[in-house]
Amino acid sequence: MALLWRRSSRTITTYHIRNYMNKGFIGGAVVNQGCSLSCLSGRSVPDQNCRYQDSLAWNSTTLFSVQRFKSTIAAKQLDSFSSSDSDDGQSLDFPGGKVAYTSEMNFISESSQMRVPCYRVLDDDGELIRDTDFQQVSKEVAVKMYKDMVTLQIIDNTFYEAQRQGRISFYITSAGEEAINIASAAALTEQDIILPQYREPGVLLWRGFTLQEFANQCFGNKADYGKGRQMPIHYGSQKHNFVTISSPIATQLPQAAGMAYSLKMENKKACVVAYIGDGGTSEGDFHAGLNFAAVMEAPVIFFCRNNGWAISTNVSEQFRSDGIVVKGRAYGIRSIRVDGNDALAVFGAVSAAREMAINEQRPMLVEALTYRVGHHSTSDDSTKYRELNEIDYWKMARNPVKRFRNWVQHNGWWSEQQETELRNSIRKQVLQAIQVAEKTEKPPLTELFSDIYDHPPSNLEEQEKHLRETISRHPKDYPSDISV
Numbered sequence: 001m002a003l004l005w006r007r008s009s010r011t012i013t014t015y016h017i018r019n020y021m022n023k024g025f026i027g028g029a030v031v032n033q034g035c036s037l038s039c040l041s042g043r044s045v046p047d048q049n050c051r052y053q054d055s056l057a058w059n060s061t062t063l064f065s066v067q068r069f070k071s072t073i074a075a076k077q078l079d080s081f082s083s084s085d086s087d088d089g090q091s092l093d094f095p096g097g098k099v100a101y102t103s104e105m106n107f108i109s110e111s112s113q114m115r116v117p118c119y120r121v122l123d124d125d126g127e128l129i130r131d132t133d134f135q136q137v138s139k140e141v142a143v144k145m146y147k148d149m150v151t152l153q154i155i156d157n158t159f160y161e162a163q164r165q166g167r168i169s170f171y172i173t174s175a176g177e178e179a180i181n182i183a184s185a186a187a188l189t190e191q192d193i194i195l196p197q198y199r200e201p202g203v204l205l206w207r208g209f210t211l212q213e214f215a216n217q218c219f220g221n222k223a224d225y226g227k228g229r230q231m232p233i234h235y236g237s238q239k240h241n242f243v244t245i246s247s248p249i250a251t252q253l254p255q256a257a258g259m260a261y262s263l264k265m266e267n268k269k270a271c272v273v274a275y276i277g278d279g280g281t282s283e284g285d286f287h288a289g290l291n292f293a294a295v296m297e298a299p300v301i302f303f304c305r306n307n308g309w310a311i312s313t314n315v316s317e318q319f320r321s322d323g324i325v326v327k328g329r330a331y332g333i334r335s336i337r338v339d340g341n342d343a344l345a346v347f348g349a350v351s352a353a354r355e356m357a358i359n360e361q362r363p364m365l366v367e368a369l370t371y372r373v374g375h376h377s378t379s380d381d382s383t384k385y386r387e388l389n390e391i392d393y394w395k396m397a398r399n400p401v402k403r404f405r406n407w408v409q410h411n412g413w414w415s416e417q418q419e420t421e422l423r424n425s426i427r428k429q430v431l432q433a434i435q436v437a438e439k440t441e442k443p444p445l446t447e448l449f450s451d452i453y454d455h456p457p458s459n460l461e462e463q464e465k466h467l468r469e470t471i472s473r474h475p476k477d478y479p480s481d482i483s484v
Contacts (some may be wrong), residue, residue, distance in 0.1 A: 001255055017266075022385050025125070026116070026247065028364070029115070030115050030116075030118045030337070030369065032117070032118050032339065040428075045353075048354070050102055059209075064329075069086060077086060077206045081148050088292070094248070098383075110448060111320075111321070111322060111323070112201070112263065115322045115323075116322055116323070116325050116326060116337050116340065117337065118337045118369055119337065119338045119339065119345055119348075119349060120337050120338070120339035120342045120345045121134040121342055121344040121348065122342045122343075122344055122345070122403055122404070122407055124158055124397060124398060124403065125403070125406060126402070126403045126404065126405070126406025126407040126410065126463060127406070127407070127410075128407070134344055134345070134348045135344075135347060135348040135351050135352075137344065137347060139411070139413050141186060141333070142407075142408050142411070142413060143344060143408065143413055143414065144186075144206075145182050145183060145186050145347075145404070146401075146404055146405060146408050146414065147422060148182045148202060148205055148206055149178040149179065149182050149202070149343070149400070149404065150401065150419075150422055150423060151205060151211075151402045151426050152174060152178050152181060152182065152201065152202045152205060152402060153175070153178060154423065154426045154430055155201070155205075155211070155214060155428055155430055156171075156173040156174055156175055156374070157170050157173075157234075158427070158430045158431065158434065159214075159218060159266065159386070159430075159434075160173055160374075160378065162218075162434060163232075163378045164378070166180050167219075167434070167438060168218050168219060168232050169231070169232060170231050170232045170377065170378055170379070171218070171232055171233060171377065171378045172198055172233050172376070172377045172378070173374040173375075174199050174200070174201060174202060174374075175372070175373040175374035175395075176307070176308060176341075176370060176371045176372055176373030176374065176394060176395065176399075176400070177199060177370050177371075177372065177452040178202060178273040178341065178400050178401050179302075179340060179341055179342065179343040179346055179370075179400035179401070179403075179436060180200075180305055180340045180346055180368050180370055180400075181200055181201065181202025181203055181205075182202045182203075182205075182206055182343065183343040183346035183347040183350070184203065184273070184303060184346055184347075184350045184368075185202060185203040185206035185207065186206060186347055187346075187347050187348075187350035187351040187354060188273060188350065188354060189270065190240070190241065191242055191268070191269070191270040192241065192270050192271050192272070192354070193241045193243065193256075193259055193263075193270070193271075193272045193273070194240075194241060194242045194243065194254075194272075194273050194275075195243045195252040195255060195256045195259070195272065195273070195274040195275070196235075196243070196245050196252075196275050197245070197249070197252070197275045197277055197280065197305075198233060198234070198240065198245050198247070198278055199248075199275075199277070199305065199372075201214065201233065203233060203234055203242065203408070204237060204240060204242050205238075207240040207241075207242065208240060209235070209237055209240060210433075211429050211430055212433045213235075213237075213238070213434040213436065214235070215227075215430075215433040215434050215436065215437035216437050216440065217230070217232065217233075217234070217235050217435070218232040218233065219232075219434075219437040219438055219440070220232070220442065220443075221437055221440035221441065221442055222440055222441045222442060222443050223437075223440055223442070224443070225237065226244065227443045227447045227451075228442060228443040228447065229447070229448070230244070230245075231247065233245070234246070234247070234335050236273075236408075238428075243255075248275060248398070249276075249277075249279065249280045249283050249284035249285075250280040250281075250284075250286050250289070251284035251285055252274050252276075252279075253276060253285050253286055253288070253289025253290070254285055254288050254289040254292055255274075255289075256272045256273075256274035256289060256293070256300050256302070257272075257289050257290075257293035257296065257300055257363070258292070258298075259272045260272040260293060260298035260299050260300035260352060260363070261293075261296045261298040262466075263298075263299060264297070264298055264299055264426075266363055269358055270299075270358065271299040271300060271301060271354055271357040271358050272298075272299070272300040272301070273300070273301045273303055273308065274300060274301070274302050274303065275303045275304075275305065276302065276303070276304050276305070277304070277305050277306075277310060277312025278304060278307065278308070278309075278310055278315055279306065279309075279311070279313060279318065279320060279326060280304075280310075281304060281318075281319070281324055281327065282318055282319070287331075288404055289302070290327070290328070290331045290363070290365070291331050293363035294331045294332045294333050297361050297362055297363070298361075298362075298363055299357040299358050299361055299362065299363070300354050300357065300363045300364070301350065301354065301357055301363070301364045301365075301366060302365045302366070303350070303366045303368065304324045304362065304365070304366065304367045304368065305340065305370060306323055306340070306367055306368065306369050306370065307340075307370045307371050307372040308370075308371055308372065309372055309376070309382070309394075311376045311380060311386075312380075312382075312384070312385040313374075321448070323367055323369075324339065324365070324367040325337040325365065325367040328365035328366070333363050333364065333365050334356065334362065334363075334364055334365070335364070335365040335366070336349050336353065336364075336365075336366055336367070337351075337367045337368075337369065337419075338366060338367070338368050338369070339368070339369060340369050340370030340400075341369075341371070341398050341399070341400035341403060342400070342403065343400060343403075343404040344404075346368060349366055350366060353366055353417070370400070371394035371398065373391060373395045374396055377461065379461030405419075413438060441481065442479065442481050442482045442483075443482075444482070444483035444484075445464075445467070445468070445471075445482060445483065445484050448464075448467075449464050468484060473484055
């Protein structure tokens with residue numbers, strides 16, 4: 001994927017990607033690729049129909065063993081590292097494969113002339129791109145996808161309002177990323193294990209987590225599976241193969257590699273899917289997780305939501321690479337960049353990635369370009385670091401829910417009447433769930449110290465004793481609805 005910087009050159013041209021392309025995204029413009037569903041392998045690039053080409057030629061057999069890179073989907077793609085004999089016909093037999101010699105000193109460039117293109121199926125108005133290559137979706141699945149995207153919107157809006165009213169302590173919305181949530185979930189099966197970051201409640205919603213269960217967790221009541229120990233939005237469900245959300249960033253990625261390896265050892269026809277934001281790729285665990293998965297050839301999909309902002313840090317201040325997709329090749333992981341606001345493109349890309357991960361026992365990397373329309377959380381005011389017109393553009397012109405609705409409605413599967421009825425119904429159900437959760441008793445104080453040790457150590461018993469004494473001395477400083 002690299003250009004060569006040649007020593008013999010007298011001038012070096014620096015390419016500024018922002019001025020190069022025809023479609024804007026934070027960090028530089030990206031070509032929208034509607035031609036075919038293809039991905040970057042550990043060493044190959046999209047097929048000839050796409051406008052991304054690698055100028056470096058190489059002999060594929062001298063780099064890695066062929067068998068490892070066979071693919072039912074990627075086999076049709078041309079390897080840009082195709083053949084170039086060494087100057088003297090000799091090569092270095094080095095661990096990992098033979099390496100050809102050359103007498104010309106060449107440096108691999110830090111970037112290519114063009115950014116990796118972005119796969120999409122629907123244009124911004126929800127119309128199918130002509131001659132597009134995409135996986136067909138049935139009416140039943142498409143309608144459920146749209147309903148869940150709308151439901152996720154209403155959940156977010158209602159719980160955000162509840163936090164602003166002081167009824168819950170914290171909340172994070174998925175505004176602008178509804179397609180990523182629902183479409184990726186729709187492409188998976190119940191047997192696939194999910195390790196979320198914290199902006200993927202739609203995956204849990206798709207799997208059947210109820211509105212009441214969402215409310216119970218956010219209010220931390222007695223019915224909460226986490227027994228009120230976690231912050232709001234830190235959902236988890238063993239029933240739905242959804243590992244409980246953890247606040248520390250990227251810690252789930254090495255865990256995902258390990259879980260996927262266990263599935264491989266047990267010959268399970270399932271994979272692990274680990275979600276991460278663009279900011280999380282700056283954590284060491286991102287690199288450790290990808291390298292671990294690649295070396296162990298574990299069936300895991302690393303799904304990166306590149307929404308342009310890591311809280312207030314723009315991606316241009318996060319890395320100098322062409323986003324996240326190019327990082328996969330560095331670890332020998334097949335990768336694809338997809339329009340995260342196009343539900344059909346996300347569905348198709350994740351479906352294909354899952355097929356390769358399971359059938360070929362390999363890790364996959366999916367980078368979804370999207371935009372976080374809302375604030376990072378209820379503790380954030382994003383207008384302090386980004387322009388309102390930028391937010392409005394993505395909210396209106398690039399709205400993933402509106403785009404998918406246009407396509408579903410164009411097929412005759414949805415109407416204005418259904419839209420009104422759905423939104424009214426979901427709004428009532430969410431409000432009812434909040435009322436029930438709010439009135440439900442809180443977990444007793446004993447739950448704060450249980451489930452850790454079979455026999456509590458003396459220091460933990462001392463902490464519990466000290467807390468009870470403090471509450472008895474200052475009863476007005478603690479909630480009255482908690483059983484001591």
